[in-house]
Amino acid sequence: MTRSFLGWPAFPAAARQEVENRQLRENVRRATHTIRGKRAALAAERPDWEDLRDAAAAIKDRVLADLERYLLQVEERVTAAGGTVHWARDAAEANRIVTDLVRATGESEIVKVKSMLTEEIGLDAALAAAGINARETDLAAAIVQLGDDLPSHVVVPALHRNRTEIRDIFVREMGRHGRPAPEGLTDDPAELAEAARLHLREKFLGAKVAVSGANFMVAETGTMVVVESEGNGRMCLTLADTLISVVGIEKTVPSWQDLEVFLQVLARNATGERMSPYTSTWTGTTDGDGPRTFHLVLVDNGRTRALADPTGRQALRCIRCGACMNICPVYERTGGHAYGSVYPGPIGAILNPLLKGLDDPQTASLPYASTLCGACNEVCPVRIRFTDVLLDLRAQVADGGQHPVERAALNTVGAVMERPMLWKAAVKSAGLVGPLLPERLKPPGVLGGWTDSRTLPDIPRESFRSWWKRNEGGAQ
Amino acid sequence: MTAREEILGRIRAAAVPPAPAAPRRYLRHAPGLAEDDRPAVLALFVERLEEYGARVLRADRPGPAVAEALAAEGARSVVLPDGLPAEWTADWDGESRPDRPPLPNAELDATEAVLTGCTAAVAESGTLILDGGPAQGRRAATLLPDLHVCVVRAEQVHSALPGALARLDPRRPLTFISGPSATADIEMIRVRGVHGPRRLVVVLLD
Numbered sequence: 001m002t003r004s005f006l007g008w009p010a011f012p013a014a015a016r017q018e019v020e021n022r023q024l025r026e027n028v029r030r031a032t033h034t035i036r037g038k039r040a041a042l043a044a045e046r047p048d049w050e051d052l053r054d055a056a057a058a059i060k061d062r063v064l065a066d067l068e069r070y071l072l073q074v075e076e077r078v079t080a081a082g083g084t085v086h087w088a089r090d091a092a093e094a095n096r097i098v099t100d101l102v103r104a105t106g107e108s109e110i111v112k113v114k115s116m117l118t119e120e121i122g123l124d125a126a127l128a129a130a131g132i133n134a135r136e137t138d139l140a141a142a143i144v145q146l147g148d149d150l151p152s153h154v155v156v157p158a159l160h161r162n163r164t165e166i167r168d169i170f171v172r173e174m175g176r177h178g179r180p181a182p183e184g185l186t187d188d189p190a191e192l193a194e195a196a197r198l199h200l201r202e203k204f205l206g207a208k209v210a211v212s213g214a215n216f217m218v219a220e221t222g223t224m225v226v227v228e229s230e231g232n233g234r235m236c237l238t239l240a241d242t243l244i245s246v247v248g249i250e251k252t253v254p255s256w257q258d259l260e261v262f263l264q265v266l267a268r269n270a271t272g273e274r275m276s277p278y279t280s281t282w283t284g285t286t287d288g289d290g291p292r293t294f295h296l297v298l299v300d301n302g303r304t305r306a307l308a309d310p311t312g313r314q315a316l317r318c319i320r321c322g323a324c325m326n327i328c329p330v331y332e333r334t335g336g337h338a339y340g341s342v343y344p345g346p347i348g349a350i351l352n353p354l355l356k357g358l359d360d361p362q363t364a365s366l367p368y369a370s371t372l373c374g375a376c377n378e379v380c381p382v383r384i385r386f387t388d389v390l391l392d393l394r395a396q397v398a399d400g401g402q403h404p405v406e407r408a409a410l411n412t413v414g415a416v417m418e419r420p421m422l423w424k425a426a427v428k429s430a431g432l433v434g435p436l437l438p439e440r441l442k443p444p445g446v447l448g449g450w451t452d453s454r455t456l457p458d459i460p461r462e463s464f465r466s467w468w469k470r471n472e473g474g475a476q
Numbered sequence: 477m478t479a480r481e482e483i484l485g486r487i488r489a490a491a492v493p494p495a496p497a498a499p500r501r502y503l504r505h506a507p508g509l510a511e512d513d514r515p516a517v518l519a520l521f522v523e524r525l526e527e528y529g530a531r532v533l534r535a536d537r538p539g540p541a542v543a544e545a546l547a548a549e550g551a552r553s554v555v556l557p558d559g560l561p562a563e564w565t566a567d568w569d570g571e572s573r574p575d576r577p578p579l580p581n582a583e584l585d586a587t588e589a590v591l592t593g594c595t596a597a598v599a600e601s602g603t604l605i606l607d608g609g610p611a612q613g614r615r616a617a618t619l620l621p622d623l624h625v626c627v628v629r630a631e632q633v634h635s636a637l638p639g640a641l642a643r644l645d646p647r648r649p650l651t652f653i654s655g656p657s658a659t660a661d662i663e664m665i666r667v668r669g670v671h672g673p674r675r676l677v678v679v680l681l682d
Contacts (some may be wrong), residue, residue, distance in 0.1 A: 027663075034664040051501040058498035065495040068487045081647065087480040140661035156661055163662055189662040193670050200671065231619065231657040231672025238615040239581060249483065256646050260638040261502070265490040265651075271660065274524070274601035275637075278672060279652035280615075286649050289614045290580070300479075304486035312493065373610060471518055 003150050008340030010365035015330075015338040024160050028152075028335045031159040032326045038272020039323060039379070046268070055261045057383035060317035063219075063252050064307060070219040070252045071298065077222025081284020083294040090226070090315045095126035098211065098244055101295055102132050105242050107209045113226060113233045114138035115213025116154050116320055118247050119342040121301060123211070135177065135203055137232035139196050139476065146173040152336025152344060155270050155322035163187040174199050200232065210240035210291070214247045216262055217296075219465040220255045223283045224296070227266055227276045237280050243291040248299050250316040250358060264321060265381040270321035302355030312354040312393040317382035318347055324376035324386065330369055339366065346376035358397055367393035409418050427463040434459025505635035506600035517599045517635050522680065524602030528655035530667055530676040538627055538681060542591060543567035545625045545677040551589035555579065555621055557613025564591065564611075564627060575617050584620035590673070591625045592618055596640040597633045602655065604628065604678070605640060607648040615651055624653075624673040629681045 017023060044048050063070055075085045088094035102110060110127075112118065112134050127134045136145040143158040144151050147169040151157030158166070167187040174389070179199045185191060212233065216225040224245055226233050237243060253262065267276040285294050307313050325331045325345025336344030340362050341352045347348045349366045358364045376386040398410065408475060416422045417421050437459075468474070479486075502606060505511045522532045531548075535541035542564050553571040565572060571578060573587055584590075594604045595609035604626050606612045611627075619665055623667055634640040644650060657672030668674060 004477050031664050045507070046503075047507050048502040051499070051503075055498050055500055055502055059497065061495040062498060065492045067492070068484050071484070071487075087478070087483055089479045089482055093479060137671075138661075139659050143661070156664070158661060159664075166662055189665045190667045192662055192669040193659055197670055201585075204671070205585065218646065223646045229657070230670035232670070234615065234619050234651065235671055238619060239560075256644075257638075257641065258498075260641050261498075261602050263641075264637055265504075273654070275603050275652065275654035277528075277653065277655045277658050279650075279654075281646065281650040283647050283649075286608065289649055298483075300483045300486070304483060304490060307487065307492060308490040313490075406642075415660075 002371075003148055004125060004344070005340045007148065008362055009359045011338055011340070011369045012365060014340060015334040015369070016096065018334045018338045021335075023162070024335050025333060027160050027162050029332055031153075031156065032332050035156075035272060036320075039269055039326065042268045042272045042274065052261060052265050053381055053383055054343045056265055056319075056381050056413055057317060059261060061314075062381050063254060064250070064313055064316055067249065067252065067307070070254060071249055073219040074222055074252060074296075074298070077219070078284055078294075078296050079160060081222050083222070083284040083296055086295060086297045088297055088299045090094070090301050091121035094121050094297055094301065095123055097297050098123060098246060099127060099130045099132065099244075101244055102127065102129065102209055105209050108132045109135065109203075109207070110209040110211060111137050111203055111207040111236050111240065113140075113210065113212035113236045114141040114157070115211070115226070116342055117213045117299060118211065118246055119151055120176055121237050121246075123246065129321045135200075136233065137200050137203065137236060138228070139230060139232075142196060142200070143169060143427045146170065147179065150337055151342055153322055153325060154343065154347075155233055161338070163189060163192065166192055170195055178179060178202060191326060192313065204232075204235040204239055207236070207240050209242045209244070210236035211246060212236060212245045214245050214251055215266065216253050216259065217247055217258055218259065219252055220473075221283055223256065223281050225259065226280045227263070227278070228280075229271075229277045231278060231435070234278055234280055238290050240291055241292040242295070244295045244297065246297045248297060248301070248303055248345065250303050250318075266319055269323045269345050269379070269381045302357075305357065306351070306354035309354055312350065312389050314384050315347065315351045315354055315389060318351065319382060320347075321379070321381055323379040324384075325374045327379050329371060329373060329375070334369075339369065346370065346386045347384070350384075350386060350393060353393050354389075358393070358400055364397050364400075424463075424465065426464070430459050431461045431463055435461065502615045503636065504638045506567075509635060511635065514630070517633060518630055518680065518682070521597065521599035521602060521633050524599065525655075525676075525678055528602060528658075530602070530655060530678055530679055532678045532680060534680045534682055536672070536682060538564045538679060539566040542625060542627065542677045544593070545679055546570060546589055546623075549623050549675055549677065551623050553589065554625075555584060555587050555590040555613070555617050557590075557592055557611055557617055559610025560591065560593070561611065570572060575613055579617070580615065581616060581620060584617055587621045589623040589625060590618050590621040591627070593627045593629075594632060596643060597628050598635075598637050598640050599633055600636040603637070603640075604653045605644065606651045606653070609648070615649055618651065622673055623675045623677070624656075625677045625679065626653075627679045627681065633680075
């Protein structure tokens, strides 16, 4: 993959371009509405759904409260089971570790299980720079890779593509990377899936090295868990001689029993299924079954920065189900690329600034990529309070001097609200001025940006205080 | 400073306050079913398997049912893992390929079916769980053939996931199978059968 989100424009500029793409809007709308409906039906099926969410959120909080102990436990158990554990401070270090491990095997083509973390750190590009061809094997990830495209969703990375676009990518690209697309390939989804099966089969059977992420990592036992649908994960995890799993430190869960919570909520909330077709777990290596060598690379890459943020750290509970993006009115219209990261939608709007910091204009723009409608709060299986984090990050952006006008405006409003006389006068004058304002107000200077994408609300002629007084508290 | 020390140091510096124990008020059995209603648990298991396109045969004896399952799917060759009871294949007259010594991947790929047992199953999600023990085989053997026939004894079926997880050994490589291989990556349209076995037949021994 050569494309990357490096140097991506800030959200408003990127979004403006995306919303003008009618095809993209239609593809994203259809996909998000389909998953949304399936998820709602499957969540409603569990009378104990809220209890499962309580448990999932609390278990993750417990991990974050005691992360050092749990990671040391992971390290000890994986090592005892025959694996080797590596630690990586950031993307560059993680990429270097994986590149060295692959080089040591002498292989130059490897297979990968879809992993958002390896997208986050740009592993494919780093391996390519070292002369190693890493082939994505998840259907959606393969569509993105073959199309020299970028992922736009954490569960269905190619959801912005329709069947005709996918057919064209297969016909054009498959032959350059192995077995070509079958003659006369149509855009029927079953035919497209069959083409991917044939193209990838020879890669699975020939691969000596596989790279994966993990959905969960059990501290108590050192067990890795991968949840998937197609069987490409099983192929990689089972047929290669060497398996390298690159996992974010927040993926830890304390005990084996905790999986009963996460395995019951993940697929239900992500794809509207009771369980995904395949869940694979492994602990180190097993004689006579699967890879002979197992490496675990534990990656920080900003996670400890997020952990240090008292409000924001709840974003590390995220299990990447994607439900927040499927329900988000902003994501539905802009698609995933506007967020400039492998983590789009509401989780991207909070996770990216928390991982990378608010110093650059792109990440600082993300907390504003929301209407604050709170739909994401309602569907999150680990009860992340997205709106709380978004508001807190906006305050941090304002404090950091990125939005001086908003800061000044909030200071003024704050000062007026603290003085009852001033507040009364302000409300009264707004009521008088309101009817005189034109429908499309364009205030001068930097303030003008505010009304570019917002309609000025009707200002009531009479304030509530005045109404209350006139009607004697509604008694009239 | 090593990366390990630095990351652990950053975690300490984040000074996250302690968190209370997780509440576990959720159900430990399938919603809507009484815990000890075995016929209902088995009926739900069958319903969930069929919902996602698996075929289910209920039988008293494995031999005839296994032969029927393989024949109905047109399979002529089958991989047999170690420890498979001879009784299971007593009525089968196609080609058997025992996985001992381990068959090369190319040969697994060229075999039409695999026959296994399981270590546990879950009614609520229609899940089969294999742990590589006797009659379950290596993971590659249940992955490459296109048809998977799995024999489940009624007493192995748990109402919901918590009961099944509690009796598994996490040190073994585990595969949870909830339906044949599938994808919805193209316009969210479910397509059955990508890389894993495209057909799944469960023989449920009452």
